[in-house]
Amino acid sequence: MDEKKEQKPLFKTLPTDPAGVILPFKTANHKYQIIRPGEPMGISRWSEYRKFSIVFGMGKSFGAVYDAFDEIELMAVSEKPYQELKRDIVLKANSNKRGINEMSKARFDYGFYQASFFIVREGDEKKDWTYDLANEYITDWKEDGISEESFFFFAAKTVVGLKERSRKLKEEMEKQTGALLAISGYTMPDVMS
Numbered sequence: 001m002d003e004k005k006e007q008k009p010l011f012k013t014l015p016t017d018p019a020g021v022i023l024p025f026k027t028a029n030h031k032y033q034i035i036r037p038g039e040p041m042g043i044s045r046w047s048e049y050r051k052f053s054i055v056f057g058m059g060k061s062f063g064a065v066y067d068a069f070d071e072i073e074l075m076a077v078s079e080k081p082y083q084e085l086k087r088d089i090v091l092k093a094n095s096n097k098r099g100i101n102e103m104s105k106a107r108f109d110y111g112f113y114q115a116s117f118f119i120v121r122e123g124d125e126k127k128d129w130t131y132d133l134a135n136e137y138i139t140d141w142k143e144d145g146i147s148e149e150s151f152f153f154f155a156a157k158t159v160v161g162l163k164e165r166s167r168k169l170k171e172e173m174e175k176q177t178g179a180l181l182a183i184s185g186y187t188m189p190d191v192m193s
Contacts, residue, residue: 042127
């Protein structure tokens with residue numbers, strides 16, 4: 001009789017709460033606690049986090065990226081001469097595209113570091129964060145076979161203001177769509193029927 005052995009998954013996925021925040025977890029070597037977004041983390045750790053989140057957000061904070069798109073929009077409706085306006089918009093848009101491209105090349109690396117600000121190894125000081133400490137954490141997670149997706153999605157959840165900015169952007173897009181529909185007289189097809 002041929003017995004089937006239960007196959008162990010190649011990578012572990014960390015459990016999360018309903019909001020997508022990683023729950024405390026263990027590796028073969030260490031236990032880790034989670035600093036939930038919004039919980040105090042200390043001046044030193046917070047300062048390092050803010051510096052890092054500027055790098056993580058394509059050389060700008062996500063708020064600054066959102067503001068850059070606002071700036072492009074304002075340029076488009078300005079009274080500048082056409083050639084000058086066209087040049088400024090193209091330069092601004094290309095700058096943002098280059099930033100997005102650079103970020104996409106290293107997103108998991110940045111995601112690991114971003115997540116490490118909100119994860120504290122048992123025995124370590126919650127208030128301290130350094131690249132060396134983060135590298136120790138990431139090495140431990142890698143050796144334990146934890147999926148990179150667990151950390152990447154958690155890192156994205158921790159970016160200050162991203163959720164609020166996304167909500168505002170969606171509201172603005174819906175408002176603009178409504179205005180364009182009113183001007184054009186076009187009606188949206190009823191896809192629910």
